[in-house]
Amino acid sequence: AQSVAQPEDQVNVAEGNPLTVKCTYSVSGNPYLFWYVQYPNRGLQFLLKYITGDNLVKGSYGFEAEFNKSQTSFHLKKPSALVSDSALYFCAVRDVSKSTGANNLFFGTGTRLTVIP
Amino acid sequence: DAGITQSPRHKVTETGTPVTLRCHQTENHRYMYWYRQDPGHGLRLIHYSYGVKDTDKGEVSDGYSVSRSKTEDFLLTLESATSSQTSVYFCAISESGQGNQPQHFGDGTRLSIL
Numbered sequence: 001a002q003s004v005a006q007p008e009d010q011v012n013v014a015e016g017n018p019l020t021v022k023c024t025y026s027v028s029g030n031p032y033l034f035w036y037v038q039y040p041n042r043g044l045q046f047l048l049k050y051i052t053g054d055n056l057v058k059g060s061y062g063f064e065a066e067f068n069k070s071q072t073s074f075h076l077k078k079p080s081a082l083v084s085d086s087a088l089y090f091c092a093v094r095d096v097s098k099s100t101g102a103n104n105l106f107f108g109t110g111t112r113l114t115v116i117p
Numbered sequence: 118d119a120g121i122t123q124s125p126r127h128k129v130t131e132t133g134t135p136v137t138l139r140c141h142q143t144e145n146h147r148y149m150y151w152y153r154q155d156p157g158h159g160l161r162l163i164h165y166s167y168g169v170k171d172t173d174k175g176e177v178s179d180g181y182s183v184s185r186s187k188t189e190d191f192l193l194t195l196e197s198a199t200s201s202q203t204s205v206y207f208c209a210i211s212e213s214g215q216g217n218q219p220q221h222f223g224d225g226t227r228l229s230i231l
Contacts, residue, residue: 046220104165109159
């Protein structure tokens with residue numbers, strides 16, 4: 001089965017500094033990778049995805065992610081953090097059901113980002 | 118935001134009672150999903166649907182059943198609720214079943230079972 005891991009439960013960064021939220025994956029074949037953000041009392045919001053093509057993917061709110069096949073990583077980045085970026089971030093990978101062949105998502109455990117003013 | 122409405126948004130009930138959560142979408146998407154979110158586990162798939170009356174189990178389906186009689190509605194039922202089912206439940210929809218399109222999420226139902 002496909003899986004992703006988010007090695008950091010919590011990331012703190014000062015406002016204006018660059019931020020990185022880490023994600024590593026384990027898949028057979030080509031990975032379909034996604035990043036989502038969750039604000040308090042809200043559902044997950046899609047930020048960006050990597051399916052194929054350029055290793056640097058740009059998404060919503062100034063976020064980008066770098067796909068690195070040799071390191072099996074898909075880290076989320078932003079050049080200059082805002083206080084409003086404080087939220088819970090989830091990495092996810094396409095997971096194909098062995099029983100039905102359906103394409104579902106397997107989510108990481110999440111990383112809480114706090115941007116300090 | 119995608120047109121997804123979950124109801125109720127909050128519910129408190131007692132162990133052993135049946136509970137039904139509703140997900141309603143206005144996007145006419147074929148694929149619908151139910152997840153639960155728990156600290157330390159992220160989101161885990163309970164059941165999903167790939168069309169009207171077509172459903173299948175996810176990673177944590179024990180104790181849950183689903184039904185989809187219309188494209189727009191996907192119901193999650195706990196036949197006899199247990200305290201271990203206290204969680205936040207999210208519904209999601211997707212236009213494509215190819216895995217290359219994102220899922221879009223509702224705002225969740227916070228369920229407490231006493």
